[in-house]
Amino acid sequence: MIRNRLTGLGPPMVVGVAGLGLWEGIVWGFGIREFLLPRPSSIMDRLSENWPMLRQAGWETGRIAVSGLVAGIVAGVLLALVTTRFRTLNEGLTPLAVAVNATPIVALAPIFNAWFGITGTLSNQAVVVAIVFFPVFINTARGLTEVHPDELELMRSYAAGEWTILREVRIPNALPFFANALRVVAPLSVIAAIVAEYFGGPQNRIGNIITSSAAFARYDVAWAAIAVASAVGLGLFAAALLLERVSMPWRLVDGGSENHNTPGREK
Amino acid sequence: MSQPVASEVAVVVSGVHKVFNVDSADEVTALSDIDLTIGAGEFVSLIGPSGCGKSTLLRLIGDLLTPSVGEVTVFGKPAHAARLDQDYGMVFQHAGLFDWRRVAANIELPLELRGWSRVDRAARSAEMLELVRLPEFGGHYPRQLSGGMQQRVSIARALSFQPKLLLMDEPFGALDEMTREHMQLELLRIWRETGTTVVFVTHSVSESTFLSSRVVVLSARPGRIHSIVDVDLGDRTDDTREDPAFFAKATEVREALRGRGGAR
Numbered sequence: 001m002i003r004n005r006l007t008g009l010g011p012p013m014v015v016g017v018a019g020l021g022l023w024e025g026i027v028w029g030f031g032i033r034e035f036l037l038p039r040p041s042s043i044m045d046r047l048s049e050n051w052p053m054l055r056q057a058g059w060e061t062g063r064i065a066v067s068g069l070v071a072g073i074v075a076g077v078l079l080a081l082v083t084t085r086f087r088t089l090n091e092g093l094t095p096l097a098v099a100v101n102a103t104p105i106v107a108l109a110p111i112f113n114a115w116f117g118i119t120g121t122l123s124n125q126a127v128v129v130a131i132v133f134f135p136v137f138i139n140t141a142r143g144l145t146e147v148h149p150d151e152l153e154l155m156r157s158y159a160a161g162e163w164t165i166l167r168e169v170r171i172p173n174a175l176p177f178f179a180n181a182l183r184v185v186a187p188l189s190v191i192a193a194i195v196a197e198y199f200g201g202p203q204n205r206i207g208n209i210i211t212s213s214a215a216f217a218r219y220d221v222a223w224a225a226i227a228v229a230s231a232v233g234l235g236l237f238a239a240a241l242l243l244e245r246v247s248m249p250w251r252l253v254d255g256g257s258e259n260h261n262t263p264g265r266e267k
Numbered sequence: 268m269s270q271p272v273a274s275e276v277a278v279v280v281s282g283v284h285k286v287f288n289v290d291s292a293d294e295v296t297a298l299s300d301i302d303l304t305i306g307a308g309e310f311v312s313l314i315g316p317s318g319c320g321k322s323t324l325l326r327l328i329g330d331l332l333t334p335s336v337g338e339v340t341v342f343g344k345p346a347h348a349a350r351l352d353q354d355y356g357m358v359f360q361h362a363g364l365f366d367w368r369r370v371a372a373n374i375e376l377p378l379e380l381r382g383w384s385r386v387d388r389a390a391r392s393a394e395m396l397e398l399v400r401l402p403e404f405g406g407h408y409p410r411q412l413s414g415g416m417q418q419r420v421s422i423a424r425a426l427s428f429q430p431k432l433l434l435m436d437e438p439f440g441a442l443d444e445m446t447r448e449h450m451q452l453e454l455l456r457i458w459r460e461t462g463t464t465v466v467f468v469t470h471s472v473s474e475s476t477f478l479s480s481r482v483v484v485l486s487a488r489p490g491r492i493h494s495i496v497d498v499d500l501g502d503r504t505d506d507t508r509e510d511p512a513f514f515a516k517a518t519e520v521r522e523a524l525r526g527r528g529g530a531r
């Protein structure tokens with residue numbers, strides 16, 4: 001299994017390196033000017049030149065993303081648990097959440113600045129929370145409620161109460177749904193943090209390094225900041241995958257009978 | 268149509284009708300006029316064409332459904348009270364194992380809910396796995412098992428807490444002939460040793476004849492009791508399957524199934 005994972009990393013690595021090579025070659029071969037599209041090698045140079053600043057910025061933006069991510073997950077899961085308990089609340093809230101989730105929530109960033117202050121990190125974190133909350137809530141609530149009727153019948157035959165059913169059936173049933181949401185929101189939290197930083201918040205974060213570098217036509221520095229942000233996003237995505245693996249060992253085993261109501265398992 | 272002599276009564280179904288989706292376009296009368304008394308310690312099979320309401324009757328006894336008319340008593344209590352007292356174990360038509368629990372942990376679930384200690388649970392699930400001939404599979408996840416193996420685990424789960432009443436919905440349907448015959452004998456052994464009452468749904472004439480003391484033959488649309496065949500073949504062994512008396516009874520059940528009121 002582990003070996004499969006590692007060999008699975010091979011092809012994307014090869015394609016990635018080849019892609020960078022192609023990029024380098026095209027920029028060089030066609031003489032594309034560096035401020036339009038810098039070569040990967042010059043991005044690497046800017047990265048190492050500005051490493052202390054970029055590392056610090058990546059760290060700070062990462063903190064915004066992770067703190068907002070955690071808060072959004074906690075809020076989403078808690079509300080999902082509450083709505084599962086009260087069916088009418090669930091029926092009223094879920095369609096609403098689905099609708100809100102379909103709106104461009106990042107557009108709220110400037111408004112959050114007015115609400116939570118433009119100098120602190122709070123308004124940036126609020127954007128991340130707002131982005132993370134809805135997918136987590138919607139998916140977790142689905143996983144908690146879309147339990148196979150046979151499983152509920154079995155628990156009723158044991159005279160199990162709602163609390164026991166929640167613990168023994170609903171929560172394990174919701175784990176794969178939650179994991180799917182996590183895979184989406186983990187990298188999304190970094191995007192949300194950066195977009196929020198475009199509009200305000202403390203200086204020297206990935207977001208405002210990108211905007212100010214671009215303003216001074218230092219696109220190569222902007223690209224270096226984007227590279228750092230990508231690394232942070234990939235790191236969070238990898239953490240989400242890892243969490244998924246350790247929390248659901250039964251999904252790792254090979255087996256023919258795919259469960260009825262759980263979202264597809266990635267191979 | 269003899270009713271068991273006054274001794275303790277396990278299940279009484281009286282004047283039961285069950286209608287699904289009342290007052291809507293797809294209203295279905297699943298069962299009508301069901302009267303059935305099952306004595307404690309009896310082994311009763313329900314047989315009838317697909318859709319005649321066998322599973323529905325079993326669910327009514329288990330208080331997983333409530334009758335539209337009539338009432339169901341289990342061990343002298345309303346079915347609802349019996350369910351809350353966890354008086355019965357049920358094997359569903361679909362194995363219904365929890366994906367996230369290993370096989371042994373699935374078997375131990377009802378024991379866990381009854382507050383058994385870890386050690387007792389482990390001992391019992393090992394014993395049950397032995398019984399259903401899956402001793403080496405306790406550590407597997409259900410999805411690593413075939414359908415028939417999963418069904419055996421679900422039987423082990425229902426037997427694990429030795430309920431006074433076993434409700435089984437086509438439990439051996441997914442098993443191969445050899446395993447099925449083995450499980451039939453094991454079930455009869457458990458039934459004799461524990462004195463439990465069994466209500467057993469099946470499609471198979473020979474299975475119902477081999478296992479039961481009475482076979483309840485249902486007819487379809489609406490589901491009614493067509494007739495009840497008493498089967499008195501003494502203690503069953505593998506030889507019973509070749510006994511002329513067994514064939515005679517099986518023929519009687521088959522005739523009843525074909526009788527008027529049979530579906531289609």
Ligand SMILES: Nc1ncnc2c1ncn2[C@@H]1O[C@H](COP(=O)(O)OP(=O)(O)OP(=O)(O)O)[C@@H](O)[C@H]1O
Nearest residue numbers: 287288295296297316317318319320321322323324
């Ligand atoms: N929950 C339900 N809602 C509506 N109709 C139902 C429901 N459960 C059963 N029925 C209907 O009741 C009738 C009896 O169903 P039931 O499952 O009891 O049949 P069965 O004898 O167990 O059939 P099979 O042998 O195929 O398992 C069928 O017509 C079915 O469509």
Ligand SMILES: [Mg+2]
Nearest residue numbers: 321322360436
């Ligand atoms: Mg059925």
